[in-house]
Amino acid sequence: MLQALPRIGRRRALLGSVAVCAVLGLLLWWLLPIGPNSPKGTVTFSTGTPTGVYQKYGVLLRTAIDKDLPGLDVRLLNSDGSQENVRRVATGKADFTIAAADAVEAYILEDGPGADRLRGCARLYDDYVHLVVPRSSPVQSVADLKGRTVAVGPGGSGVRLIADHVLAAAGLDPKTDITPHPAGIGTMPTLLKEGRIDAFFWSGGLPTGAITQLSQQSAVRLVPIGSDLVTKLHAQGGGSRYYRAAVMPADAYPPAENGSSVQTLAVANVLVTRADMDANLTEKLTRAVIDSRDRIGAQVHAAQLVDLRSAIYTDPLELHEGARRYYRSVKP
Numbered sequence: 001m002l003q004a005l006p007r008i009g010r011r012r013a014l015l016g017s018v019a020v021c022a023v024l025g026l027l028l029w030w031l032l033p034i035g036p037n038s039p040k041g042t043v044t045f046s047t048g049t050p051t052g053v054y055q056k057y058g059v060l061l062r063t064a065i066d067k068d069l070p071g072l073d074v075r076l077l078n079s080d081g082s083q084e085n086v087r088r089v090a091t092g093k094a095d096f097t098i099a100a101a102d103a104v105e106a107y108i109l110e111d112g113p114g115a116d117r118l119r120g121c122a123r124l125y126d127d128y129v130h131l132v133v134p135r136s137s138p139v140q141s142v143a144d145l146k147g148r149t150v151a152v153g154p155g156g157s158g159v160r161l162i163a164d165h166v167l168a169a170a171g172l173d174p175k176t177d178i179t180p181h182p183a184g185i186g187t188m189p190t191l192l193k194e195g196r197i198d199a200f201f202w203s204g205g206l207p208t209g210a211i212t213q214l215s216q217q218s219a220v221r222l223v224p225i226g227s228d229l230v231t232k233l234h235a236q237g238g239g240s241r242y243y244r245a246a247v248m249p250a251d252a253y254p255p256a257e258n259g260s261s262v263q264t265l266a267v268a269n270v271l272v273t274r275a276d277m278d279a280n281l282t283e284k285l286t287r288a289v290i291d292s293r294d295r296i297g298a299q300v301h302a303a304q305l306v307d308l309r310s311a312i313y314t315d316p317l318e319l320h321e322g323a324r325r326y327y328r329s330v331k332p
Contacts, residue, residue, distance in 0.1 A: 039281040040071035046085045046094035047076050049184050053205035054081070054098050057300050064292035069284055080184060082158030083107070089272050090114035096277075096285065100127050100158045100203065100267045102165075102239030105316045109238050114274070120314025121271040121286045121323040125302035128248055129162055129265040130202040130211060132192065132256070135219040139199060142170035142225060151183040151191060151200035159184075163201040165240050166225065166265070169232040189214035199223070203267070205302030206252045215256040222248065222256050224263040233265075242267050242316075270314050282322025283329075290326075 045062070048054025055078065062074045077094055079085050082103035088094035090107065091114050108115045133139045139148070145167070152167075152174065153159030160182075164174040174180060181197050188200040189210055202208060214220055227245035234241050246266035250257050271289060273282060290308055297304035312319065312327050319327075 038071050039069055039278070039284055042073040042075060043095040043281070043285075044075045044077055044093075046079050046088045046097040048079055048081055048085070048098075049186050050078060051186050051208075051210040052081075053208055053300060053302055054079075054085075056209070057098065057205070057296065057303060060296040060299060060303075061289065061292065064295055065285065065288050068288040068291065072281075072285075080154040080156040081160075083161060084156035086118070086272065087112060087156070089274060090118055092274070096121070096271065096273050098124060098269050099272050100162075100269055101242040101316060102267050103158045103161055104270060104272065105239035105242065106161060108316060117274045117276065118317055119273055119275050119277075119320035119323075120317035121273055121282060121320055122289055122306070122311040123313050124269045124271055124289075124311075125205050125305045126246070126266040126268055127158070127203045128206055128246060128252075129166065129225055129243075129267075130204070130208070130248075131199060131223040131225060131264075132188075132202065132211065132214070132220055133199045133223055134192065135221045137198065137221075139223055141223065142166055142229070143172065144223075145170075145199060146172055146177050148198035149179040149181055149196070151181040151188045151197045152178075153201065154182050154184050157184065159201055159203050161239070162203045162243075162265075162267070165233055165236060165243070166201070166229065168236065169229045169240075185210045189218075192220065193218050205269075205300065206248065207301065211253060211256070215253045220256050221258070222253065222262045222264075225265055226263055230265065270317060272317065273320055275320065277320065277322070279320070279322035279325065282320050283326045284322075286320075286323045286326045 045058055047058035058076050065074050082099040085097035085099045086103055086107045089097050090112055152163035167174045183191055185202055191197045230245050233243045243265045246264055248262040248264050250259055250261045293303055293306045
């Protein structure tokens with residue numbers, strides 16, 4: 001008959017068992033997901049024109065999400081820009097998008113379908129307003145566009161919205177004082193080179209590839225948009241309150257700026273979704289957006305400006321509950 005273990009032996013055996021269980025527990029914690037499962041399924045992300053920053057940002061963000069959330073299939077949809085993006089998300093034709101704050105506000109004020117369901121996830125980078133003309137053009141200010149043919153973007157674009165506001169602030173009627181052309185950034189440079197337009201407006205992150213390429217191939221320049229227009233823009237009300245005076249750095253488009261910075265306007269971009277979007281998915285996607293800043297910023301300079309301290313300010317939209325959870329989890 002086996003002898004009973006001494007008391008000290010039993011104690012050591014018990015402590016050893018506890019230690020083994022603790023180690024196994026840590027291994028399980030490390031290897032297995034704790035809490036809500038990683039999101040799975042398909043989400044649609046409305047981006048922008050193929051040569052714009054929205055589209056490039058969307059492609060790089062999808063790559064980052066594929067790495068961080070492998071169970072999630074992100075499908076990108078090209079669009080004409082902010083106005084179309086907002087409408088798509090509000091009406092359920094897309095799940096997430098990037099849109100300029102002025103376009104979001106305009107949609108809300110117009111009481112567009114589903115406007116009350118829109119929610120913000122993060123404030124991202126700023127769009128800068130570009131007014132591009134041939135270097136030999138006599139146009140020195142927005143007011144000088146009177147009587148000229150100007151590309152102002154498609155009807156559903158954020159560019160069209162901004163161009164109309166800026167022209168009005170400069171005392172011009174966007175419909176009668178210029179000949180508006182509905183071209184987008186994909187064709188604006190070619191039209192300018194061929195002399196079929198006298199100027200074009202663009203609003204996008206810095207730098208925008210299409211304008212970089214144009215400045216390297218043709219003699220063009222950027223027309224300053226003076227800070228005096230900001231007061232007039234704000235007086236218009238609505239989404240115009242989101243425009244602010246800004247300076248386009250000299251290294252944004254060196255051939256077009258001739259070593260000098262250019263006065264212009266800027267407006268913040270917001271990552272947008274709907275109130276009914278799953279909170280767990282939204283929390284994880286918001287985290288992926290913030291965590292991928294440096295990876296995306298290596299190829300899209302504007303993304304380097306995404307800042308956790310300011311990302312929470314998604315005005316004019318209320319934060320989505322999932323995004324709110326994320327910011328609470330990383331609060332110092």
